Amino acid sequence: MAGHCILSHGLHSSPNASKVSALARVAQALGWSHERPDYSQIDAASDVRDIPRRLEKLLQSARRVSGPLVLAGSSMGAYISALASLQVRPAGLFLMAPPVALPGYPQRLDAARVPTRVIHGWHDELIAAQDVVDWCAERSVPLLLLDDNHRLEGHVDAIADEFGRFLGALA
Secondary structure (H helix, E strand, O other): OOOEEEEEOOOOOOOOOHHHHHHHHHHHHOOOEEEOOOOHHHHOOOOHHHHHHHHHHHHHHHHOOOOOEEEEEEOHHHHHHHHHHHHHOOOEEEEEOOOOOEOOEOOOOOOOOOOEEEEEEOOOOOOOHHHHHHHHHHHOOOEEEEOOOOOOHHHHHHHHHHHHHHHHHHO
């Protein structure tokens, strides 16, 4: 086994969401084990004060991993994956549509200095592309900007291909 991926879905989504499901198929094909935590019970109230509970659920899974770990997530899943990286130091981070800041929550997006790839939509209606460009530029993080919106649903296959290249580079 090459390592383990924890794939975190976005707010008001599920472990069966198209992007994390596509990433799971790629991970499995490349010999990585994977899991997709279900945050839907935590997300039900849509309260940013629940972010620590979501983060703790991810950290519990991450702390059980003994080999190489990759944290990947979409939107809120990207946000908590990045924050978790500060505590568990993964081999890599794969962030899709990451919120640089969340209204009503004091912690801005931060991440460990590990191999990271960010994918974002030029037309993201929730998170300005320029904010993500600036965040990536400050850290010299590779960024793939797509002609898509926040859900990136028009590019699931391209994102899966990029994830495969990312995992391949870590192996």
